Amino acid sequence: MPRLIRDGSIIDDRWTLVREAACVEDVPRAASIVPLALWLAARDALIARADIGVWLKPDDDPQALAADCPALPLIAVDFPQFTDGRGYSIARLLRERYGFTGELRAIGDVLRDQLYYLAQCGFNAFAVRADRDLEDALKGLADFSDSYQATWARSVPLFRRRTMAPPMRERRAEGAP
Amino acid sequence: MYRYDSYDHRILAERVAQFRDQTERFLTGDLTADEFRPLRLQNGLYIQKYAPMLRISIPYGVLSSLQLRKLAHIGRKYDRGYGHFTTRQNIQFNWPRLEDVPDILAELATVEMHAIQTSGNCVRNITTDHFAGIAGDELVDPRPYAELVRQWAAFHPEFAYLPRKFKIALSGSPIDRAATLVHDIGLHAVKRDHGEVGFRVLVGGGLGRTPMIGHVIREYLPRAEILNYLDAILRVYNRFGRRDNKFKARIKILVKDMTPEIFARHVEAEWEPIRGGPASVPDEEIARLARAFTPPSYERLAGDDAGFRAAIADNRVFGNWVKRNVFPHKVPGYAAVALSLKKTGVPPGDATADQMDAVADLADAYSFGELRVSHEQNLIFADVKQSALLSLWSELKGLGFATPNIGLLTNIVCCPGGDFCSLANAKSIPIAEAIQRRFDDLDYVHDLGDIDLNISGCMNACGHHHVGNIGVLGVDKNGEEWYQVSIGGSQGESASLGKVIGPSFAANDMPDVVARLIDVYVENRHEDERFLDTVRRLGLEPFKERVYAAAH
Numbered sequence: 050m051p052r053l054i055r056d057g058s059i060i061d062d063r064w065t066l067v068r069e070a071a072c073v074e075d076v077p078r079a080a081s082i083v084p085l086a087l088w089l090a091a092r093d094a095l096i097a098r099a100d101i102g103v104w105l106k107p108d109d110d111p112q113a114l115a116a117d118c119p120a121l122p123l124i125a126v127d128f129p130q131f132t133d134g135r136g137y138s139i140a141r142l143l144r145e146r147y148g149f150t151g152e153l154r155a156i157g158d159v160l161r162d163q164l165y166y167l168a169q170c171g172f173n174a175f176a177v178r179a180d181r182d183l184e185d186a187l188k189g190l191a192d193f194s195d196s197y198q199a200t201w202a203r204s205v206p207l208f209r210r211r212t213m214a215p216p217m218r219e220r221r222a223e224g225a226p
Numbered sequence: 227m228y229r230y231d232s233y234d235h236r237i238l239a240e241r242v243a244q245f246r247d248q249t250e251r252f253l254t255g256d257l258t259a260d261e262f263r264p265l266r267l268q269n270g271l272y273i274q275k276y277a278p279m280l281r282i283s284i285p286y287g288v289l290s291s292l293q294l295r296k297l298a299h300i301g302r303k304y305d306r307g308y309g310h311f312t313t314r315q316n317i318q319f320n321w322p323r324l325e326d327v328p329d330i331l332a333e334l335a336t337v338e339m340h341a342i343q344t345s346g347n348c349v350r351n352i353t354t355d356h357f358a359g360i361a362g363d364e365l366v367d368p369r370p371y372a373e374l375v376r377q378w379a380a381f382h383p384e385f386a387y388l389p390r391k392f393k394i395a396l397s398g399s400p401i402d403r404a405a406t407l408v409h410d411i412g413l414h415a416v417k418r419d420h421g422e423v424g425f426r427v428l429v430g431g432g433l434g435r436t437p438m439i440g441h442v443i444r445e446y447l448p449r450a451e452i453l454n455y456l457d458a459i460l461r462v463y464n465r466f467g468r469r470d471n472k473f474k475a476r477i478k479i480l481v482k483d484m485t486p487e488i489f490a491r492h493v494e495a496e497w498e499p500i501r502g503g504p505a506s507v508p509d510e511e512i513a514r515l516a517r518a519f520t521p522p523s524y525e526r527l528a529g530d531d532a533g534f535r536a537a538i539a540d541n542r543v544f545g546n547w548v549k550r551n552v553f554p555h556k557v558p559g560y561a562a563v564a565l566s567l568k569k570t571g572v573p574p575g576d577a578t579a580d581q582m583d584a585v586a587d588l589a590d591a592y593s594f595g596e597l598r599v600s601h602e603q604n605l606i607f608a609d610v611k612q613s614a615l616l617s618l619w620s621e622l623k624g625l626g627f628a629t630p631n632i633g634l635l636t637n638i639v640c641c642p643g644g645d646f647c648s649l650a651n652a653k654s655i656p657i658a659e660a661i662q663r664r665f666d667d668l669d670y671v672h673d674l675g676d677i678d679l680n681i682s683g684c685m686n687a688c689g690h691h692h693v694g695n696i697g698v699l700g701v702d703k704n705g706e707e708w709y710q711v712s713i714g715g716s717q718g719e720s721a722s723l724g725k726v727i728g729p730s731f732a733a734n735d736m737p738d739v740v741a742r743l744i745d746v747y748v749e750n751r752h753e754d755e756r757f758l759d760t761v762r763r764l765g766l767e768p769f770k771e772r773v774y775a776a777a778h
Contacts, residue, residue: 132264132347134387138464141384146499162248162257162265169383192244195237197377198453199505200384206453207233208377212510 052183054164055152055174057190059183062176064102064123066156076101082125082154085109088117096120104156107135111142118149126172128157137170144171144201164189171201227288227596228373228518230338237381238335241342245269246328253325268348268386269331270341272648277321279646281344282334286354286372286396287315287599287606291586294597296337298582304330309582310642311567311575313690314393315353315599316344320646342380347388349379349460354396355403356600359519360608362556366415366423368398370515371452374507375413378453385460389467390475392460393432396425400719405601407431407440407721408693410477411459416446423449429459429489430481433687437723438478441486443493449512451497453505458496462489522594522609527559531612546672547619547630561612563593565605565627566637570662572626573655574640575603584625592618601690602639604632635677635744636662639690643683643700644707650683652700652707657681657736664737674744677757678716693717695758696743697724698736709736713743713769714761727770742772 050061064080073091076083080100088095088103095101102123103114114124124143126136136155143149154174155167164175168190177186199206230238245265252262266273270281282297289297297317301309304326305319312318322330334340343350352375354368355361375394379385385392395409406412412428424446431440447455463477466484481489538545553562565585568574577585585605589597592614593607600606605627610618622628631637638661641647643654658681665671680694684701691697697712708730715724731739744757746769751760761769 131261132387133469134347134385135465135469137384137387138461141461160261162261163387166381166383166386193237193240193381195233196383197237197380198382198384199503204504206505208374208507208511208514209504211231211233212508212514 051176051179053154053174053176054183054187054190055154057187059187066104066125066176082123082156085113089113092117102152102154105136105139107133107139109139111139111147114143114149115147118143118147118151121149121151123152123154123174124149125154125156125176128155128159131158131160131163137166140167140171141201161186161189162192165192169196169198169200169202227290228285228369228515234338235335238338238340241269241340241381242328242331242335245331249324249328264346264387266327267346268343269327270344271324271327272345273324278324278327279318279320280322280327280330280341281312281316281318282339282341283344283351284315284317284339284599285376286352286358286369287356287601288369289597289599290337291589291595291597293337293339294582294586294589296333296339298579298586300330300333301579301582307580308576308578310573311577311599311603311605313601313603313639313641313688314344314351315356315601316351317599318642320642345391346386347390347392348386349382349388349392349394352376352379352394352396353404353409353601355399356598356606357403357553357562357608358398358598359521360555360557360560360562361399361401361403362554363401364399364556365417366398367516367519368396368404368415369519370512371398371413371415371425371449372396373515373518374452374512375456378456378505382460384457385464388460388464389469390472390477392463392477394456402717402719402721405690405693405717405721407719408433408437408690408717409440411456412440413452418446425449425452427455427459429493430478430486431721432476432478433690433692434476435473435685435687436476436478437687437692438482439721439723440478441481443486443490450506450508451501453507454500454503455493455497457500457505458493461496462492466492521557522596524557524560524609525611527557527611529558531559534612534615537616541616543630544616544619546668547628548615550630550632550634550672551628552615555609557609559612561610561615563607563610563615563618563622564600564632565607565622565625566629566631567604567627568631568637568662569626569629570636570666571659573642573645574638574658577605581625581627585627588618588621588625602632602637604637630668631671633676633678634671635665635674635679635740636671637678638662639678639680639694641682641688643681643689647683647688649686650700651685651702652683652709653733654681654683654689654698654700657698657700657709657733660733660737661740664741674748675756677744679740680715690717691715692723693721694724695756695761696740701730703730707733709733711739711743711773713766714758716758725766727766728774739773743769746772 104125428440644650682689712724
């Protein structure tokens, strides 16, 4: 069984990613992640199953899932290349605007050096590219211990935490800038 | 200036460690060149023609003497003893070894400096007015806001892989000294009747291949909403900006394709749900940042210094320098001084490590240990007592930084060009030098008055040629270097883009071409009319005629 990172651990992946499916009959009986287009076309048939997730392309509109966010167990966002940053905004919209609380999974060209930012934006699962070592990729989640911005992972930006509890100013050598 | 607290130090240390690890993984082959590229670019590292180039961030151009000494040390230890100040108020080193870059970044972190996002498709260094805090025409000191935006931009997780690079500039004054109209986002401070501070928001300006002037999308944004609104703009751009063609990927193309009105509507819709949310900025935070920019301990002086006035009258050469390189200060008895990095024979913006050390000493002695970098690639001492100007001038002369040419034809803005940059189509530094040599009569250059001459070695327009009164663009024709000339560009609050006068020229012809443009101006100018105004009044024709008549 393929493995992936979820909630900071490496686990077995019970979901099948259905990259292409023209109709409901193309969807396996096992837990499946289907393209948005199929979900929208066959929503009535698929919604009865509790083991259906949906994946989005970078140019898909996450608003299309706004009504389904409370019910869907899993949404995946595809990164055709890791340099395509649209999925980061999609993740924040799903989490922060449409209130999605299920598994949010990054799929495609998913690599260690992007994991921290992906997690900040709301992803909690990472289907790291198959040719890469998961143990190694896991380290990417710990690249930083803090962020300046308000994000999904840290909803209170650093400046608000600073003004609530100002840290001790660093005592530095004289002549520091 | 802004000082790091324990949070800033920790985040920066983690960044240095992250990049050290990434560099090691690249060198051992665990990361491919394609995977490493965006990572190194976001740490300022280009692989250039002859060696890597490291671009170090100087946030909004503010530098302490201690930081400048560190840059001098880096120039000496890791480079060939010099650095190049850029049009984005940054500094570049052209000869570091890739293996050394993590160590350089670690050294920079000890003086609260970094190379974060100085390159790559992300939010770049925030720039502002080099007279921030001292200009008499200022409504609001832009530096606390620039620092606020710097922290927002640093490691922003959502916007690290944008369609293309993204540049933000702020101005606290109605007189725009930060070229905000040619930035992806320009923010102009606005003060309302009750003293409330907000910003006018412009988007979609830019130079490069398709130069455009920014559009106002919101006349007044309350200051508390600045980060939410930036998030909204960037999110619209991140989702909808073109990624299929890198020449059409800047936000200006999206704004143009959508129209500014529709773009603004998208932004407003994106902003509405996050408005007033956690990223709205409390007054306490703005006050905290403002405390980092309180004025230095100025002496209480009655007004203009009498000795200084007398020296101007007595010494014409000093007077010329004061006229061009000394600027008014809102505090009586003080002045701002521009150190010209545009001496003929030296690549514009270059300074040696020894010069940097000497400038650091002078900053300590004359300007409270601080200096700024201007987007015209000069250095600024912002807080000099008028009574000390004569002695500062003689020290600067010894360093070669007293060329009295700020705003003049020989104060050429120039990118590194084909001598260093692998993107360039043509060399730019030798062109600048040939023009400077042609105009070596300082009295004549002073008589010509304000003329901006900007040179870029390619379409990427790092030399801001579109907004030069005279703009020169290096182009490649069948493997040869040619130069296209435009006139009538300008920066500032009435920014305009230059128009190309016709077919391009060979390098050797460039001093003559500029000389002929200048001749037309001298023959036609009204009293006290600037070159730019003569061009605006006469149009291109008489200039074209002269230049091309002579060429045939």
